[in-house]
Amino acid sequence: MKIIKIQRKTKYQKYYSSAMGTLNSRVTCIKKYFLGIPIKTIHEYRETYYGEVKTCDDCNLFI
Known part of the structure; x- marks a missing residue:
């Protein structure tokens, strides 16, 4: 078992764009884990339409 690992997860989230309204987008989070517990988010990005x-x-996410 690794002590420190970096993992990437992708999930769909709703966000609001003033030009197009409410859209679903794939949001990818890259997180650092220590013994299986998430410590911090290194980077978070999304793919546009x-x-x-x-x-x-750059966007307003609905949660």
């Missing part, structure tokens, strides 16, 4: 990759700081 047009196939571009943007950071999640």
Whole structure:
């Protein structure tokens, strides 16, 4: 068993775009784990409707 590992997970989340309204998008989170417990999120990005990759700081996510 590794002590520290980095794992990437992808899930669908809703977000709001002023131009297109509410959309579903794939959001990928890269997290650092210590003994299986998540410590911090290293990076979080999403794929847009047009196939571009943007950071999640640019959008309003609905949770």
